[in-house]
Amino acid sequence: MFSVRIWGDRGSMPVPGPDTVAFGGNTSCLEIRCGRRLIVIDAGSGVRGLGDWLVRNELKNGPIDADVFITHTHWDHIMGFPMFTPIYVPGTTLRIRGPVNFEDETLEQIIGGQLSYRYWPVRQDELAAKIRYESLKETELDLGDGVVVKTKYLNHPVLCLGYRVEYEGKAFVTAYDHEPFINLFPTDPADPDYDEAVAREGEAAAREENERVEAFFRGAELLVHDTQYTAKEYKAGKQGWGHSSYEHAINAANRAGVKRLLLFHHDPNRSDAELQELELFYQAKTRGRTSMAVDVAREGMTVNLA
Amino acid sequence: MDATDSARRLKAYIAGMPSLPTTVSKVLEICNSPKTSPVDLDRVISLDPVLMGKVLKLINSAYYGLSNQVTSLVRAIIMLGVNTVKNLALSTAVLDRFADKSGFRALNMEGFWRHSLCVGAVAKMIAKKKGVEARLLDEYFAAGLLHDIGKIPMNNALSDEYLRAMGLADRERIPLYLAEKRAMDLDHAEVGAMIAAAWRLDGPIADAIRYHHAFGLYEGESADIVLAVIVADYYANREGVGFSGCLYPEKPAPELFERLGVPKAWLEDIDDAVNAEIERASVFLKLRS
Numbered sequence: 001m002f003s004v005r006i007w008g009d010r011g012s013m014p015v016p017g018p019d020t021v022a023f024g025g026n027t028s029c030l031e032i033r034c035g036r037r038l039i040v041i042d043a044g045s046g047v048r049g050l051g052d053w054l055v056r057n058e059l060k061n062g063p064i065d066a067d068v069f070i071t072h073t074h075w076d077h078i079m080g081f082p083m084f085t086p087i088y089v090p091g092t093t094l095r096i097r098g099p100v101n102f103e104d105e106t107l108e109q110i111i112g113g114q115l116s117y118r119y120w121p122v123r124q125d126e127l128a129a130k131i132r133y134e135s136l137k138e139t140e141l142d143l144g145d146g147v148v149v150k151t152k153y154l155n156h157p158v159l160c161l162g163y164r165v166e167y168e169g170k171a172f173v174t175a176y177d178h179e180p181f182i183n184l185f186p187t188d189p190a191d192p193d194y195d196e197a198v199a200r201e202g203e204a205a206a207r208e209e210n211e212r213v214e215a216f217f218r219g220a221e222l223l224v225h226d227t228q229y230t231a232k233e234y235k236a237g238k239q240g241w242g243h244s245s246y247e248h249a250i251n252a253a254n255r256a257g258v259k260r261l262l263l264f265h266h267d268p269n270r271s272d273a274e275l276q277e278l279e280l281f282y283q284a285k286t287r288g289r290t291s292m293a294v295d296v297a298r299e300g301m302t303v304n305l306a
Numbered sequence: 307m308d309a310t311d312s313a314r315r316l317k318a319y320i321a322g323m324p325s326l327p328t329t330v331s332k333v334l335e336i337c338n339s340p341k342t343s344p345v346d347l348d349r350v351i352s353l354d355p356v357l358m359g360k361v362l363k364l365i366n367s368a369y370y371g372l373s374n375q376v377t378s379l380v381r382a383i384i385m386l387g388v389n390t391v392k393n394l395a396l397s398t399a400v401l402d403r404f405a406d407k408s409g410f411r412a413l414n415m416e417g418f419w420r421h422s423l424c425v426g427a428v429a430k431m432i433a434k435k436k437g438v439e440a441r442l443l444d445e446y447f448a449a450g451l452l453h454d455i456g457k458i459p460m461n462n463a464l465s466d467e468y469l470r471a472m473g474l475a476d477r478e479r480i481p482l483y484l485a486e487k488r489a490m491d492l493d494h495a496e497v498g499a500m501i502a503a504a505w506r507l508d509g510p511i512a513d514a515i516r517y518h519h520a521f522g523l524y525e526g527e528s529a530d531i532v533l534a535v536i537v538a539d540y541y542a543n544r545e546g547v548g549f550s551g552c553l554y555p556e557k558p559a560p561e562l563f564e565r566l567g568v569p570k571a572w573l574e575d576i577d578d579a580v581n582a583e584i585e586r587a588s589v590f591l592k593l594r595s
Contacts, residue, residue: 101390106582137371153372157387184344184384193345198380205381212374 002167002306004222005031008046009297011177011228011243011265012076019271024299027076028265030174030224034147034167038066041163041174043111046299047080055085063091067143069136070098071176072160073110081111082120092129097136099151099159108133136161152216154178155209156242162216170305173217173258176226176265179234179244180252181209214256221305223256224297225249227263230278246282250294254286260293260303312464312490316497319463320504333357333395342392344383351379351395361395396444413461413468413551418454420548420584426450427583428538429531431576432568436530446534449514453535454550456498456515464490472551482552483519495519521562533566541573547580 008014008026015025027044040050054064064086071077086092100107108124112133115124138161141149150164156177164173183202186194217223228243246263253261263282266275279296286294336342336350351358358379365382366375376382383391429450430443438446460468467490475485483493498515502508510528514535517524524532536558542548543555563570 105579109579109582138373139371153370153385155385157389159386159390181384184388185348185380186345193343198345198348201378201380202384205378205384209385
């Protein structure tokens with residue numbers, strides 16, 4: 001079995017309410033099953049539902065053991081951790097990994113630090129679970145049981161990793177929170193700061209980094225990609241915020257030969273009706289031009305990869 | 307040897323010290339601006355090929371584990387962002403200048419820098435605790451890191467006298483700066499001020515160097531930074547993190563804690579965080595070669 005279940009797909013902030021019933025209001029959390037291995041990507045508010053489900057359905061078979069990968073430490077990706085019930089259950093083992101900026105505190109302080117009296121009635125020291133933290137870089141990890149996880153730095157205002165989970169010859173990839181790399185240096189010779197060599201190097205750097213990101217999701221069975229904005233919204237002042245447009249995600253995934261693309265990290269202001277409309281719009285646009293399936297991620301959906 | 311002779315030898319030594327290049331002050335200035343542009347950052351780092359080499363080396367170090375070699379600053383800024391590169395440059399620029407082994411006779415170099423890193427780290431933690439703006443945090447760190455810079459020329463140009471001063475402090479159980487004053491007619495804060503003047507370094511960092519043992523005389527505008535360094539220095543000496551040469555430091559008066567707005571008891575809880583900070587900062591020192 002190789003499957004992905006979505007417990008949270010929203011960006012920035014949980015948005016419960018009548019307008020977010022179909023696509024979901026919880027922030028990011030993915031449950032990946034590779035045979036008997038459980039991998040969780042991100043502990044946004046969606047991780048609460050996953051935790052309760054695990055305790056209800058799987059605890060009876062033995063203690064919960066999971067590899068938790070955090071894409072980055074922005075709050076919407078870690079906020080659900082204190083409500084992840086297995087941390088209070090003796091016998092639970094969690095290996096939590098994620099990237100940390102040089103300047104920041106440790107992963108344990110950032111994520112586990114949410115369990116301190118100022119934020120929460122239970123302190124980290126009081127947790128029953130066995131939790132090990134490890135800061136992660138661009139790397140390749142062999143988790144055992146035939147599961148390999150590769151990581152790639154993405155473009156976001158804080159260090160952020162994409163994950164590529166490989167199992168039984170298939171790959172599942174995440175590319176959020178991410179926006180395409182762009183040249184930050186002036187390219188207009190009329191600009192007083194223009195420097196030809198710098199402009200050229202900047203262009204090459206952005207292009208090559210984008211190629212490396214695409215190579216990272218090449219041939220993936222399933223890609224979950226950041227699509228917080230439309231191209232129009234992105235161009236109207238959202239560049240540099242660290243999120244992609246639908247158009248970028250679709251084009252990049254298509255170039256990389258991805259088989260199925262899930263549009264993910266929905267803007268908190270996007271209603272069900274709007275997401276439905278966007279899904280139909282982009283499906284119509286891609287139909288007949290690519291064999292890649294394109295859907296908007298929905299909370300609760302499961303995709304079987306093998 | 308008389309006092310004038312000591313001063314003369316110190317001055318000669320300071321004149322021969324690698325000057326604080328304009329790059330470091332420029333990096334500080336640019337990095338303290340909340341809207342550093344990629345162009346400015348690239349230019350200021352490129353001014354100093356050595357600094358640029360170090361920044362690239364750090365980016366390519368195991369810390370980031372990048373799978374492809376980054377060979378240009380422009381690329382580093384695009385890949386890792388302005389903020390990351392800015393912070394790397396700042397720490398590298400400041401630390402790299404002063405982590406020079408050659409100046410150490412009486413004091414042990416590792417111990418001295420560990421003490422300095424600890425004071426820098428704790429000063430920065432105090433600033434965070436006080437809710438100081440993020441863009442000023444590095445200034446607290448630099449002030450703490452450099453507060454004892456005056457000990458470098460004293461160690462080197464007057465190493466026999468310095469050993470005597472350390473012996474005197476030990477026998478009479480007095481703070482080292484008082485013993486320095488008796489043995490050489492100058493203390494490391496005054497010598498540090500000479501260095502700051504030679505480097506045209508002014509503002510809070512220079513104030514912390516000059517007044518960290520003489521807060522009563524301080525009339526400038528950066529009392530918070532000076533006080534943070536005094537308290538951080540006390541912490542480092544008390545906890546024995548590194549070694550500054552001072553076994554009998556003065557305890558800061560209770561009203562100084564009050565004025566700083568950080569309770570003395572808070573210092574009891576920060577050991578783990580301080581160690582983690584020092585370990586992080588020492589990555590830069592290990593990169594010397």
